[in-house]
Amino acid sequence: MAGMSVSEAPDLAFSVALTPPDLSHCLAGNTGIAGFHTIVGAAPGPHVGIVALIHGNEFAGAAVLAQLLRDGVRPARGRLTLGFANLAAFARFDPAQPAASRFVDEDMNRVWDPDLLASNRRSVELDRAREILPLISEMDVLLDLHSMLWPSDPLILCGTTARGRDLALHLGAAPLVVADSGHASGRRLIDHPRFADPMATATAILLEAGQHWQPESVDTAARAVAALLCSQRLSDAPPPSGAARFARVTQVVTAMTPQFSFVRHFRGGEVIAAADTLLARDGDTEIRTPHKDCLLVMPSWRASRGHTAVRLARFG
Numbered sequence: 001m002a003g004m005s006v007s008e009a010p011d012l013a014f015s016v017a018l019t020p021p022d023l024s025h026c027l028a029g030n031t032g033i034a035g036f037h038t039i040v041g042a043a044p045g046p047h048v049g050i051v052a053l054i055h056g057n058e059f060a061g062a063a064v065l066a067q068l069l070r071d072g073v074r075p076a077r078g079r080l081t082l083g084f085a086n087l088a089a090f091a092r093f094d095p096a097q098p099a100a101s102r103f104v105d106e107d108m109n110r111v112w113d114p115d116l117l118a119s120n121r122r123s124v125e126l127d128r129a130r131e132i133l134p135l136i137s138e139m140d141v142l143l144d145l146h147s148m149l150w151p152s153d154p155l156i157l158c159g160t161t162a163r164g165r166d167l168a169l170h171l172g173a174a175p176l177v178v179a180d181s182g183h184a185s186g187r188r189l190i191d192h193p194r195f196a197d198p199m200a201t202a203t204a205i206l207l208e209a210g211q212h213w214q215p216e217s218v219d220t221a222a223r224a225v226a227a228l229l230c231s232q233r234l235s236d237a238p239p240p241s242g243a244a245r246f247a248r249v250t251q252v253v254t255a256m257t258p259q260f261s262f263v264r265h266f267r268g269g270e271v272i273a274a275a276d277t278l279l280a281r282d283g284d285t286e287i288r289t290p291h292k293d294c295l296l297v298m299p300s301w302r303a304s305r306g307h308t309a310v311r312l313a314r315f316g
Contacts (some may be wrong), residue, residue: 012209014058018214018215018217021059021216023087025070029316035083037083039075041234045232048143048232049143051083051142054092055089055094055146056089056103056104057090058147060217066127070158076236081139082131090102098213107125110186112187112188136193139193139194139222140203143225145224147209148298150298151211151265152212153175153212153269155174157180157206160179170231171240172227174209175242184308192204227241247297254307255282266279268297269297272294275288287310
């Protein structure tokens with residue numbers, strides 16, 4: 001079935017405690033790009049973008065953006081762009097098979113390589129990425145809103161730049177900030193050179209707000225959005241209070257065989273105290289912690305071949 005990976009097979013029972021948000025007032029947009037809205041403040045300032053629905057079944061962030069638009073959000077300065085990316089996949093959401101609408105043809109968060117975007121290859125997600133790229137390329141600061149399939153503590157992925165790390169830590173909107181270089185299977189939106197090039201000035205971070213389809217993930221996304229608007233002085237509301245720990249990925253574990261399996265169901269955010277602890281088997285290969293106090297970042301309980309199974313990270 002299109003839009004589904006092995007790791008998200010529908011034979012698992014997932015709790016869907018959220019109703020998909022009503023986006024009827026959001027679909028037209030005001031930018032010439034469906035689902036994208038730009039609101040201009042009274043004073044000069046940065047262009048801040050907040051994007052939801054890169055994955056069509058991750059709609060906690062979309063609920064936050066829809067409410068902002070319903071409330072008539074108006075930045076104090078600069079420009080604020082709120083966007084709903086993969087509307088085609090979102091339209092397919094079925095609570096009976098909630099994992100099946102992550103995408104239509106391919107993962108939209110693996111298509112942001114400039115050469116791929118400039119190629120002749122076609123898919124629903126690639127065509128949509130090309131449509132919104134001109135607007136993305138104008139943003140000075142970007143927050144990409146996501147949630148997670150498997151149990152995990154909320155976190156912010158900040159890429160590899162110091163400016164991404166500093167912004168994520170400044171927000172204090174999630175208890176953990178993780179620096180990583182992405183996935184072997186393709187570039188994320190935050191990995192586009194506009195944001196990831198060390199010599200660039202624009203900054204992008206990715207919030208993983210918690211588990212899909214849970215009210216707590218909406219709350220976390222709302223705190224992150226409020227913190228971002230405050231940090232860029234687009235809002236004069238008091239910033240959320242909080243502090244985050246910082247960790248850097250030391251190893252990305254990609255499943256190389258269809259037999260990849262963890263020795264138990266690890267939760268994202270777990271810290272394994274001892275080095276050389278067995279975590280998983282990938283065919284005949286053992287996956288072990290490369291160092292002590294090893295942080296497990298978003299372990300996928302059903303990692304399909306060629307996809308990220310877990311990222312291993314070190315604090316500090």
